[in-house]
Amino acid sequence: MNALTIPEDYNYIAVFLTLGCNLRCPFCINRYGDADQRYPMMSGDQWLAGLNRIVSRPNLPITLQGGEPSLHPDFFSIVNGLRSDLRIDILTNLQFDIEAFMASVPPERVSRDAPYASIRVSYHPGEMALEATVAKVSRMLERGYSIGVWAVDHPGNGPAIDEARRVCTERGIDFRLKEFLGDHEGRLYGSYKYPDGLSRRQHPSVDCRTTELIVGPSGDIFRCHGDLYEGRPGIGHLCHEDFDIDTDFRPCTSFGFCNPCDIKIKTNRFQQFGHTSVDIRGAREAGA
Ligand code: SF4
Ligand code: SF4
Incomplete structure (x- = not known):
């Protein structure tokens, strides 16, 4: 297949090996829509054929995530089968056999x-049990893996998060917080560039352009996380020869049903604050 070159202004390559998960977090953003289990999984060979088309930069990894990416039956062979010049990040709840992982995937x-x-x-x-999680992370750190712990800053979890931070810091584990996005007790959390995108009501058509490559479990490429989570049609397929990345604005009639991930103001891959995954023409910006 022809190469798929990631545009210079892209900030993220999100590969959802599955939207399935072995946990049931009440605030799970993957369940923001109702399409979390809709997509069939591609096989490991199909994933490797599609992902190995990608030409990226050393500072722009392929981020394997989900759901819980380790639930893909070919998880280890996907990690090991990616071209060596492609960097890999993994977002996981670590509910897998780390000894088997370390025996298969070198740091x-x-x-x-x-x-x-x-x-x-x-x-x-x-x-998740804090002690068991910290023990696994410590073991992987000892073996030379680049691994840290992130918690969602959910307003209902304050004491538990403080405890996790304390324990991780004591053991030399990098601990960070992710902003909680969404509603809790009648308050909307998160900073959004296009707040009307979360109104959950129909708006006039807008034009939208992303800076992320979002690949769903069946290999379909989506304009945004909202399209993936809510089961709206993809814009191409990772393994289709004729698919190429189009950086133009695309018309969208789903504005109002955006996902918080896409329109929140956040840090980019250089950890600089102020980035938004999508640019939207025709939508009111916060403060306007
Ligand atoms: S571990 Fe992540 S994907 Fe799984 S339920 Fe919790 S938030 Fe959702
Ligand atoms: S306007 Fe919202 S729903 Fe439409 S493509 Fe952009 S982020 Fe997705």
């Missing part, structure tokens, strides 16, 4: 020069 396969860990473990209080 250098998932490490790169970046201001944060390549393996980012999401810690979810109430769903």
Whole structure:
């Protein structure tokens, strides 16, 4: 297949090996829509054929995520089968056999020069045991893996997050917070560039352009996380010879049903604040 060159202004390559997960976090953003289990999974060979088309930069990894990416039956062979010049990040809840992982995937396969860990473990209080999680992370750190712990700053989890931060810091584990996005007790959390995108009501058509390559479990490429999570049609397929990345604005009639991930103001891959995944023409910006 022809090469798929990632545009210079792209900030993220998000590969959702599956939207399935072995946990049930109440605030899970993958369940923001109702399409979380809709997509069939591609086989490991199909993933490798499609992902190995990608031409990226050392500072722009392929981020394997989900759901829980380790639930893909070919997870290890996908990680090991990616072209060696493609860097890999993994977002995981670490509910897998780390000894089997370490026996199969060497540390250098998932490490790169970046201001944060390549393996980012999401810690979810109430769903995961802190001690067991920290023990696994410590073991992988000892073996040379680039791994850290991230927790969603959910307003209902304050004490549990403080405890996780304390324990991780004591053990030399990089601990970070992710902003909680969405509603809690009648308040909307998060900073959004296009707040009307979350209104959950129909708006006039807008034009939207992304800076992310978003690949769903069946290999379909989506304009945005909202399209993926809500089951709206993709714009192409990773394994289709004629698919190429189009950086133009695309018309969208789904504005109002955006996902918080796409329109929040956040840090880019250089950890600089102020980035938004999409640019939208025809939508009111915050403060306007
Ligand atoms: S671990 Fe992540 S994907 Fe799984 S339920 Fe929790 S938030 Fe959702
Ligand atoms: S306007 Fe919203 S729903 Fe439409 S493509 Fe952009 S982010 Fe997605």
